[in-house]
Amino acid sequence: MPSLSWKSSFLHQGFGNVGSWAAQLLSEQGAKIVAVSDITGAIKNSSGIDITSLLNHVNESRGVKGFSGGDSIDPNSILVEDCDILIPAALGGVINRDSAKDIKAKFIIEAANHPTDPEADEILSKKGVVVLPDILANSGGVTVSYFEWVQNIQGFMWDEDKVNAELKTYMTKGFKDVKEMCKTHNCDLRMGAFSLGVNRVAKATLLRGWEA
Numbered sequence: 001m002p003s004l005s006w007k008s009s010f011l012h013q014g015f016g017n018v019g020s021w022a023a024q025l026l027s028e029q030g031a032k033i034v035a036v037s038d039i040t041g042a043i044k045n046s047s048g049i050d051i052t053s054l055l056n057h058v059n060e061s062r063g064v065k066g067f068s069g070g071d072s073i074d075p076n077s078i079l080v081e082d083c084d085i086l087i088p089a090a091l092g093g094v095i096n097r098d099s100a101k102d103i104k105a106k107f108i109i110e111a112a113n114h115p116t117d118p119e120a121d122e123i124l125s126k127k128g129v130v131v132l133p134d135i136l137a138n139s140g141g142v143t144v145s146y147f148e149w150v151q152n153i154q155g156f157m158w159d160e161d162k163v164n165a166e167l168k169t170y171m172t173k174g175f176k177d178v179k180e181m182c183k184t185h186n187c188d189l190r191m192g193a194f195s196l197g198v199n200r201v202a203k204a205t206l207l208r209g210w211e212a
């Protein structure tokens, strides 16, 4: 497997709720975000984009277009720029037969839902690209929605530190469980995550007394 560190370079397609928060959190950890796109355009800076300045620009201008801390590039090329890690955080279906063959990233973190179609998955797998699937990579949002439900039915409010600590526990365990599944069945992360999820639903269904 290719190696990964916080110092790796990242590309982001999409700078909305998911993409901008991912960029902020990653840059706080020292990650270098080399290109970002949204519906208005795309910018690139191989030395790393200053994400705080970009956020200020996006708040004022309603998009990344015109940001002075990088060069403007063709938004259609964002997925295939040089980088270690690609984060599609905009739309489904963008990593397909056409784009997958030119992708240079060694890792893809699927922040958007269903950004990679099955044909592309096969192409990426043959190229040795590791894909962290949407069902695992972006499950933090729905996990915190579950926490909101839990707090509502208990009539109790957690503070932000408690939310983050609980989230870390669930996400870390989720990742370890998926990795274990992959090891047992010698499969990729998407198959491991789906198998784990389907098995859990099947088990819960049987425990509730519903038969197939």
Ligand SMILES: NC(=O)C1=CN([C@@H]2O[C@H](COP(=O)(O)OP(=O)(O)OC[C@H]3O[C@@H](n4cnc5c(N)ncnc54)[C@H](OP(=O)(O)O)[C@@H]3O)[C@@H](O)[C@H]2O)C=CC1
Binding pocket: 013, 014, 015, 016, 017, 018, 019, 037, 038, 039, 040, 062, 063, 075, 089, 090, 091, 092, 111, 112, 113, 138, 139, 141, 142
């Ligand atoms: N919000 C959440 O809690 C979660 C969201 N997701 C998934 O993440 C993805 C993004 O969601 P979210 O961040 O909430 O949505 P937003 O609408 O907040 O952000 C979407 C971003 O993608 C950009 N965009 C749209 N079309 C294109 C395009 N053709 N090329 C480049 N960028 C484009 C938008 O640009 P612009 O702003 O200029 O329109 C915006 O920056 C979706 O697939 C969603 O299902 C997954 C888990 C949780």
Ligand SMILES: O=C(O)CCC(=O)C(=O)O
Binding pocket: 113, 138, 141, 142, 143, 145
């Ligand atoms: O807010 C949530 O419950 C998560 C939303 C989500 O997963 C999504 O938009 O795809």
